[in-house]
Amino acid sequence: MTYGIGIALLLGIIAYVAVVMNLGASCFWHEALIVGAVTGLIVGNVELGLMIGATLTLMSLGMWTYGGATIPDFMTGAILGTAFGALPGVGVEGGLAIAVPAALLMTQLDVLGRAITTLFIHGADKAVAEGNVRAVTWWHLLGQLPWGLTRFFPVFLAIWLGAEPVQNFINWMPEHIMKAMRVTGAVLPALGFALLLTMMPLKKYWPFALLGYILFAYLNVPMIGIALTAVAVGILYINLKEVRARG
Amino acid sequence: MANTQVDQNQVLPEYGPVTPADIRRAAWRHNLTLxxxxxxxxxxxxxFMWSILPILQRISRTKEELIANMxxxxxxxxxxxxxxxxxIFGAACALEEKGQGExxxxxxxxxxxxxxxxxxTIQAILLRPxxxxxxxxxxxxxxxxxxxxxxxxxxxxFALKFPQVTWGYKQGVNLVTTVAGGALDKVTEAATxxxxxxxxxxxxxxxxxxxxPIKYVREVTVDGQLTEKVVELQPALDSILPYMIPIVIVGFAYWLLKARRQSPIKALLWLTVLAFACSYLGIL
Known part of the structure; x- marks a missing residue:
């Protein structure tokens, strides 16, 4: 038994809204507990949604997107787990057995969504160079599309088509392409840093960048410690420079 | 502003003093869509740029100024x-308003x-759990x-974001008004x-x-017995220079942009090709 296209659309939209909310206002709207409960309401089994959502939320304790890292997508997992779990004969355990692998697999699409948005900032660069405020606005606001659609389509298709075609598609996707996308995602921040460094007076002040690197790479100082060192060094540098200027 | 003699026709319609409504608009943009x-x-x-845009439009007299500010x-x-x-956003709004973009x-x-x-730390380790x-x-x-x-x-x-913007804005204004002109250069240098x-x-x-993930298998003789020993490359690299690969990649991107004068979009393509190739060859 599967769901009709109406339910599939609705759940797809919930996934879209949840991930975009997480990019802005948040309100914890993307938490597995909340989407699980809402999905449960839609498929007519709130208790199941609460159970699956709560389990997934507890699983994700301590997981955080530090520096934009990709973590398992328990939001999408909660929607799929609850929807399939509510089918006759599946239940909480069956739902979780779908939710957890789905959450892990969704990390691939998370990487894809984040990578596609990279094209949007280059579009925005062009619009900025032309002074086209309206185009810049659209590039920013529509930046949500790759994020939202990489959640909408998997949820919509999975709910509409049922579990079997999803499994077949996952088996068909070659592993080396998924791996290449992961690697690309990890490499691309290099461009952002390089762009930033071209804007800074690196020639004059490069030893300070080296200092930051040493603090992190050799002394394992956390970012807050590096920042405090930066404050101390910045102030010392200015003071000593003044002393020397006075002779 | 450097260019005071501007043809009146070129002045953008949005140019003018920053109003409290502008700050509110910017704050909503930031807090809803960052x-x-x-x-x-x-x-x-x-x-960030789109959120602070209402302020940038106020302070930019001409289109050229607006482009540079954006x-x-x-x-x-x-x-x-x-x-x-x-x-940070509130403080940046205040500094832009006072003409201290740098x-x-x-x-x-x-x-x-x-x-x-x-x-x-507050969100992931304290509040959310x-x-x-x-x-x-x-x-x-x-x-x-x-x-x-x-x-x-x-x-x-979410609601707590708004007082943060207001507080940052006040701190930004204080920074500009209490610190005299010459001292602001010092703040800029220290901040750099x-x-x-x-x-x-x-x-x-x-x-x-x-x-x-590169590793190679070496056959070594231990106590007269031939055994296979797996040698991983990453620990060896770490002992030479930690995080060597990220540094080389950032250096490569910097070199593309600075020395080769490549546009960011070309550098993006090069990096993507590099990542795919390295992934396929098992280097990364």
Missing amino acids: QWSWNYERMQALG QRHMNFYNTNPAVGSPI VADSLKIALMGPFAGIGD IVAVLAASLAMEGSWAGPLIMFLFGLAW IMGLIVVGGFIPSIMARVTT
């Missing part, structure tokens, strides 16, 4: 969006790292109160230094995942 265009390359940069804010930016970024740029770079550290455990235990008993409590906490968390130290630590920390 990460909508989040991407791997410059992360929250476009979101371009300054298109640089890499990433921090905690809920705790920290609103403060200070705003340096301040963003200097503060984004530490605020990300503080904000992520406490709320999540409370809400999940209620939900396990089948109570609607679980998700509801979680949502209400989230709502309060702080920014570089933070970026120096940021690069290895954000790109720590870029490592090589």
